[in-house]
Structures are given as C-alpha cells and as structure tokens.
Amino acid sequence: MLSSPTVLQNLCRARQISCRRSSGVFGLLVERAYRCQDRPMTNVDQVADELYALDPSGFVAARTTRVAEAKASKDREAATAIARLKKPTVVGWAVNLLARELPDEVDAVLALGDALQRAQRRLDAETLRGLTEQRQRLVRSLTTRAQKLVREHGRALNESALREVSQTLHAAMADRELADTVRRGRLLGAATYSGFGPSGLEAVEDRPESHPGNRESEGEGGREAERAAERERAQLAAAAARAEAEAAQEALSAAEDELARIRSDVADGERRLQSVRRELAQLEERAEFLTRAEVAAVDALATAHDAAEHADRRVADADAAVAELR
Numbered sequence: 142m143l144s145s146p147t148v149l150q151n152l153c154r155a156r157q158i159s160c161r162r163s164s165g166v167f168g169l170l171v172e173r174a175y176r177c178q179d180r181p182m183t184n185v186d187q188v189a190d191e192l193y194a195l196d197p198s199g200f201v202a203a204r205t206t207r208v209a210e211a212k213a214s215k216d217r218e219a220a221t222a223i224a225r226l227k228k229p230t231v232v233g234w235a236v237n238l239l240a241r242e243l244p245d246e247v248d249a250v251l252a253l254g255d256a257l258q259r260a261q262r263r264l265d266a267e268t269l270r271g272l273t274e275q276r277q278r279l280v281r282s283l284t285t286r287a288q289k290l291v292r293e294h295g296r297a298l299n300e301s302a303l304r305e306v307s308q309t310l311h312a313a314m315a316d317r318e319l320a321d322t323v324r325r326g327r328l329l330g331a332a333t334y335s336g337f338g339p340s341g342l343e344a345v346e347d348r349p350e351s352h353p354g355n356r357e358s359e360g361e362g363g364r365e366a367e368r369a370a371e372r373e374r375a376q377l378a379a380a381a382a383r384a385e386a387e388a389a390q391e392a393l394s395a396a397e398d399e400l401a402r403i404r405s406d407v408a409d410g411e412r413r414l415q416s417v418r419r420e421l422a423q424l425e426e427r428a429e430f431l432t433r434a435e436v437a438a439v440d441a442l443a444t445a446h447d448a449a450e451h452a453d454r455r456v457a458d459a460d461a462a463v464a465e466l467r
Contacts (some may be wrong), residue, residue, distance in 0.1 A: 229328060232305045
C-alpha cells in the first residue's frame with residue numbers, strides 16, 4: 142500500500158515521475174497521497190470525546206465548528222462522521238461525565254453486573270443478596286456524584302433526571318453493549334432495563350455430568366472458582382466502601398458549606414434587623430418629638446385665640462367710648 146512518503150518519493154525517483162505532474166493512475170495516487178500528507182487529518186474519536194464532554198446546550202454549535210474545520214482540511218469522511226454525532230440529553234451527558242471523571246467507580250458498578258449474572262446462574266442466593274446491596278449503594282453513590290459533577294458545570298439534575306441516571310446505570314450492568322457505550326462516555330440518553338439477560342433472569346446453565354475420573358479436577362476447579370469469586374466480592378466490597386466513603390465525605394463537605402452559608406445569612410439578617418431597630422428607634426423619637434410639638438402648637442393656638450378675643454373686646458369698648466364722646 143502506498144502510504145509512506147519515503148516509499149512514494151523513491152518510486153517517483155526510480156520511475157523519474159514528478160509527484161505533481163505524473164500521468165496515469167500511479168501518478169494520480171502519488172499526487173493524492175502527497176496532498177493528504179500536507180494537511181492534518183481529523184481524529185473523529187478525539188472530536189467525539191470533546192463534544193460529548195460538553196454541556197448539551199453547546200453541543201450543536203461545537204459540532205458545527207468541528208465539521209467546518211474538517212471540511213476546511215478536505216477531510217470529507219471526518220466531516221460526515223462528525224456531522225452524524227447526535228446531541229446527548231442532559232441525563233446522557235451526566236452519565237458521560239461520570240465515565241470521564243470517575244472511570245474506576247463506573248467500572249466497579251459495571252463489573253458488578255457480571256458478578257450478579259454469575260450469581261443468578263449459580264442460584265447463589267446469599268451472594269446475590271450481598272451483590273444486590275452493593276449495587277444499590279454504588280448506584281446511589283454514583284447518582285449523587287453525577288449531581289455534583291453537573292452542578293460544577295453550572296447545571297442541576299431534577300428528581301426525574303436523577304432517577305434516569307440511576308436507571309441507566311442499572312441497565313448498563315445488564316447490557317454489555319450499553320456498558321461499553323457508558324465506559325467510552327458516548328451515551329446519548331437515559332436507558333432502562335427490566336432485568337438481567339434478554340428476557341429478565343437468565344436460565345440456569347446446564348452443568349456437565351460428574352464422572353469418577355474427573356471429580357478430583359472438578360473439585361480443584363470449584364475451589365479455584367470459589368476463591369476467584371471471593372476475591373471478586375472483596376474487590377467489589379472495597380469499591381463500594383470507597384464510593385460510600387467518598388460520597389459521605391462529599392455529603393459532609395456539602396453540609397458544611399450549606400451550614401456556613403446559612404450562618405452567613407443569619408448574620409446578615411441580624412445586621413439588617415439591628416439596622417431596622419435603630420431606624421425604628423429614631424422614628425419613634427421623631428414621632429414623640431412631633432407629638433410634643435403638636436401639643437405645644439395646640440396650646441399656642443388656644444392662647445392666641447384667647448388673646449384675639451380679648452383684643453376684639455378692647456377694640457369694641459374703645460369704639461363705644463368714642464361714640465359716647467361724640
């Protein structure tokens with residue numbers, strides 16, 4: 142295959158063909174190969190990783206930009222592939238954030254699905270109960286972490302969206318194709334599943350008949366399988382414990398932040414209350430002053446009224462005296 146620039150150049154020299162002017166099919170291949178190596182090729186996987194890490198509100202604009210860049214570099218296949226990438230829902234984006242930010246925790250949850258299916262096939266009720274409890278704890282922890290990650294990006298998940306995140310994680314435990322999509326951070330939206338296997342609980346596997354000649358080897362294999370199962374249970378229990386500890390620490394941190402915010406609000410409210418109380422005291426003093434001023438004004442008005450009446454009487458008496466003298 143003509144892919145190496147050195148090979149192409151040597152072929153050109155050997156045949157004395159100009160890479161820009163050669164004729165025929167071979168020359169066309171050479172020219173195209175050199176044109177391709179002159180421009181950067183678009184990595185669709187990297188672009189997809191970038192797009193599915195974005196808030197869905199910015200997905201379409203970013204995709205349009207990436208398509209334009211691919212077209213500008215003459216990479217039509219990449220442009221077409223990028224244009225086909227679908228915008229995720231907020232729930233899909235939240236699960237994708239989990240896969241990117243907490244890959245180990247997500248792997249622990251998805252691995253738990255395989256362990257649950259094996260326990261179902263073995264009809265191991267005790268193991269199944271323990272794994273089911275771990276599943277609930279891990280999913281609950283990851284759902285809480287998803288809310289925190291989304292809030293760090295300026296968004297929030299309502300109760301319905303949180304339920305869908307939880308349902309999607311449960312579904313991914315049962316569906317390996319969906320689990321792979323979750324691991325890659327390429328989920329488009331919420332998923333649901335009614336049980337493990339294509340039709341709920343899987344049927345019990347047929348067990349080979351035991352023969353005297355291979356009982357010893359079967360016993361050794363059974364012990365090894367049991368040890369492997371115990372190791373797996375221990376690893377899952379450790380993962381669940383770590384997830385719970387991290388969730389508890391985050392809950393504690395969130396509670397401390399909330400308490401600090403409430404205390405700040407209380408202090409601010411107390412300051413405003415003191416200010417209002419001082420203003421009220423000033424208003425009460427002002428009202429008392431105005432009341433005293435009103436009483437004084439009423440008294441002054443009464444005194445002035447009496448003086449006016451007295452003056453009127455004196456004027457009348459004076460007028461009468463003048464009249465008598467005439």
